[in-house]
Amino acid sequence: MTNQRNMILAIVLAGLLLFGWDAAVRYFYPQSAQGPQASRPPAEAPPSPGTPTREGGLTSAADQALEAKDLKTALAAPGRVKIAAPGLSGSINLTGAVLDDLTINRHTAAVDKASGPARIFSPAGTPAQQFAQFGWVAAANGGTPPALPTATTVWTAPAEARLTPQTSVTLTWTNPTGQAFAVRYAIDADYMITATATMTNRGTAPVAVKPFALLNRTDKTAALDGWNIHSGPFGAFDGKVSFAPDYDEVSEGGEINNAGKTNWIGFTDIYWMSTLIPEAAQATSTYRALGKNIYRADVIYQPQIVGPGQALTRTTRLFAGAKESPVLDRYEEAGVAKFGLAIDWGWFRWFEKPIFWLLSELFRLTGNFGVAIILLTVIVRALMFPIAQRQFASMAQMRAIQPKMKALQ
Numbered sequence: 001m002t003n004q005r006n007m008i009l010a011i012v013l014a015g016l017l018l019f020g021w022d023a024a025v026r027y028f029y030p031q032s033a034q035g036p037q038a039s040r041p042p043a044e045a046p047p048s049p050g051t052p053t054r055e056g057g058l059t060s061a062a063d064q065a066l067e068a069k070d071l072k073t074a075l076a077a078p079g080r081v082k083i084a085a086p087g088l089s090g091s092i093n094l095t096g097a098v099l100d101d102l103t104i105n106r107h108t109a110a111v112d113k114a115s116g117p118a119r120i121f122s123p124a125g126t127p128a129q130q131f132a133q134f135g136w137v138a139a140a141n142g143g144t145p146p147a148l149p150t151a152t153t154v155w156t157a158p159a160e161a162r163l164t165p166q167t168s169v170t171l172t173w174t175n176p177t178g179q180a181f182a183v184r185y186a187i188d189a190d191y192m193i194t195a196t197a198t199m200t201n202r203g204t205a206p207v208a209v210k211p212f213a214l215l216n217r218t219d220k221t222a223a224l225d226g227w228n229i230h231s232g233p234f235g236a237f238d239g240k241v242s243f244a245p246d247y248d249e250v251s252e253g254g255e256i257n258n259a260g261k262t263n264w265i266g267f268t269d270i271y272w273m274s275t276l277i278p279e280a281a282q283a284t285s286t287y288r289a290l291g292k293n294i295y296r297a298d299v300i301y302q303p304q305i306v307g308p309g310q311a312l313t314r315t316t317r318l319f320a321g322a323k324e325s326p327v328l329d330r331y332e333e334a335g336v337a338k339f340g341l342a343i344d345w346g347w348f349r350w351f352e353k354p355i356f357w358l359l360s361e362l363f364r365l366t367g368n369f370g371v372a373i374i375l376l377t378v379i380v381r382a383l384m385f386p387i388a389q390r391q392f393a394s395m396a397q398m399r400a401i402q403p404k405m406k407a408l409q
Helices: 002-028 035-039 061-076 247-253 325-333 349-366 369-408
Strands: 080-084 088-093 098-108 117-121 130-138 169-174 179-187 192-201 207-218 232-237 240-242 255-257 262-268 272-278 283-291 294-301 304-306 311-322
Touching (some): 080 098, 098 311, 117 130, 117 272, 117 311, 130 179, 130 272, 192 207, 207 262, 207 272, 207 311, 232 283, 232 294, 247 255, 247 283, 262 283, 262 294, 272 294, 311 325, 349 369
Antiparallel strands (some): 080 088, 088 098, 098 130, 169 179, 179 192, 207 304, 232 240, 232 262, 255 283, 262 272, 272 311, 283 294
16 A cells, blocks of 8 residues: 555656646746747757847847948948957947947857957947947036037047047037036946046036936847846945846836945846946936837936036946956956946855856866866865765775674564
């Protein structure tokens, strides 16, 4: 009777494992099922239009073709300042003083090395739009709101200007009432751009303004947002990293205001991210849904009254690039709070980061990941050898007493 009950229980558990595992995989990793394509291996079945992938980027053939066409037109137009740095290349659009053309030099757009560098920023209006902007909005707190630069304002740049780690670029514009505006861009050898926005009041009356910085992007290029890794809005507030909300939650709310001090805020994909890092001055941050798959993360500084002859300056840094752990750790060491945790290491960070560091060092020494993994395995086995040796000794002792146990039985 007992054996029959155990047999039935075993069959039930095996059935639950067989069908439950399949149901769980389908729930957490949904696949597009359209006729016979659903049975093809992932490498042979192209993603359906609008279906995010782990790598991110446009998945619709129509969007990809339109993106290539729009990029060619937008980047061929005059009025751009070239960006040439080891980590990033691209240009600044003088219309609006917008950073809307950035590619990552160290990583290709696809596995094929001939695919060219991975693009992270594209101009507004293109299918893959993503850009950053720095400026001012009016504030009514005792001063007169001045005429402010807008998205259509054409800024002035020095002749032959070129943004490199050795040379910064300052864009300027002056309104009819005497307020002079300037945005100075500087870039390092990795993925950090520093924007210093200054307004000088050369008029005769005090003016009230609020400096701001924003990131604007579409979710058409977003990476797959899974239960175990986040793709979407994220940031660090009061020294704690938040991998929330997702795009759907922002769409439902329309606007989400972040509580606490904003250390940094932006959008993350699996391999890339773009974030705004405000200076220590008090600032608020918000996620916004603008409709038509467009989202915005912005930082707005406290309003200030700028008297005649005075100037107001706010510095905001922009990170736009790959989530390379050593690079993020260096920025954290330089003062960007919890920036190394922009990579979601999960609950086992204390264990994963040392292993990752060791694997990276082995790869740096050997130049081959296969060899590095083999060496890592050998090192781990060597470290675990004392424990394994005790297990082997215990097993040997058990084998030695087996005859006596059988005799007792």
